Amino acid sequence: xxxxxxxxxxxxxxxxxxxxxxxxxxxxxxxxxxxxxxxxxxxxxxxxxxxxxxxxxxxxxxxxxxxxxxxxxxxxxxxxxxxxxxxxxxxxxxxxxxxxxxxxxxxxxxxx
Amino acid sequence: xxxxxxxxxxxxxxxxxxxxxxxxxxxxxxxxxxxxxxxxxxxxxxxxxxxxxxxxxxxxxxxxxxxxxxxxxxxxxxxxxxxxxxxxxxxxxxxxxxxxxxxxxxxxxxxxxxx
Numbered sequence: 001x002x003x004x005x006x007x008x009x010x011x012x013x014x015x016x017x018x019x020x021x022x023x024x025x026x027x028x029x030x031x032x033x034x035x036x037x038x039x040x041x042x043x044x045x046x047x048x049x050x051x052x053x054x055x056x057x058x059x060x061x062x063x064x065x066x067x068x069x070x071x072x073x074x075x076x077x078x079x080x081x082x083x084x085x086x087x088x089x090x091x092x093x094x095x096x097x098x099x100x101x102x103x104x105x106x107x108x109x110x111x112x
Numbered sequence: 113x114x115x116x117x118x119x120x121x122x123x124x125x126x127x128x129x130x131x132x133x134x135x136x137x138x139x140x141x142x143x144x145x146x147x148x149x150x151x152x153x154x155x156x157x158x159x160x161x162x163x164x165x166x167x168x169x170x171x172x173x174x175x176x177x178x179x180x181x182x183x184x185x186x187x188x189x190x191x192x193x194x195x196x197x198x199x200x201x202x203x204x205x206x207x208x209x210x211x212x213x214x215x216x217x218x219x220x221x222x223x224x225x226x227x
Contacts, residue, residue: 034215043116043202043218044155089155098210099145099168102155 002027004092006103013080014111021106023090024072032093033066033073034100039086047088048075080110114139116205116219124225130191133222137184137205143167144186145216146178149200158201161186162209190224198226 003026013019025033031052036044050057050064050073057064061080066073077084087107091100117136125131137144145168146158157170161180178188184205190197200223204216 036218043220046215046217049215091155096210097168098143098162098206098214098216099157099160099170100147100155100204100216101157102147104154 002030002092002094002101004090004101004103006090006106008106009104010107010109012109012111015080015082017080019075019077019080019084019108019110021075021088021090021108022072023074023092023103024070025092025101026071027092027094028068028071029094030092030101031095033064034091034093035064035075036089036091037086038089038105044089077108080108082110082112084108085110116203116217118201118203118219118222120222121220122223122225124227125193126227127193127195129193130189131193131224132187132189133201133203133224135186135188135203135205135219137186137203138217141205141207141217142184143206143209143214144180144184145204145206146186146188147202147204148172149202149221150198155202158188167209193226195226198224200224 006023034049038044063076087105090103143162145160160168164180180186200221202221204218206216
């Protein structure tokens with residue numbers, strides 16, 4: 001099955017700086033890569049996703065890039081704000097399936 | 113449109129007991145997936161139901177089972193509880209079984225504590 005690795009496990013940035021979280025996957029059959037944000041005590045919320053036919057996607061301060069050849073994808077958050085503080089999970093999904101394989105999460109702390 | 117709901121939100125059980133958790137998907141969604149979230153193992157896929165049939169299963173023992181009803185509501189059951197079953201159990205719903213534009217939306221989870 002798919003194996004997703006995520007780095008770093010913790011990340012602290014000053015408010016206004018950028019944050020980058022990286023993930024790698026093992027199964028070349030994976031074609032969908034969502035990112036979830038989970039605040040303490042709350043459900044994971046889908047914040048952005050990318051499909052394998054696209055190299056980059058942006059939504060306001062959040063962007064995701066995908067390198068299919070290298071099997072890695074990254075989340076970029078610009079102009080970070082304290083409310084961006086949360087645990088972020090990357091995930092991968094194989095073609096024809098619905099279940100997600102998750103990375104181990106990155107705890108992002110934005111220091112005011 | 114109401115989101116995914118799960119009941120109960122918190123549960124305390126003792127070893128050896130069994131437990132049933134419930135999940136109601138977003139209206140119109142027919143697929144329900146279950147995940148276990150623990151600090152040590154992260155988010156792991158348990159199983160998925162679609163049209164009242166289990167379609168996919170993760171690597172969990174047979175003590176973990178589930179079902180889905182005709183209204184797409186799903187339940188999961190854990191029998192003979194072990195301390196290691198303490199976790200946040202999340203369900204996620206999506207519109208269909210698979211496909212490129214088939215996002216999964218999570219419920220708030222049921223936090224199970226096994227004493």
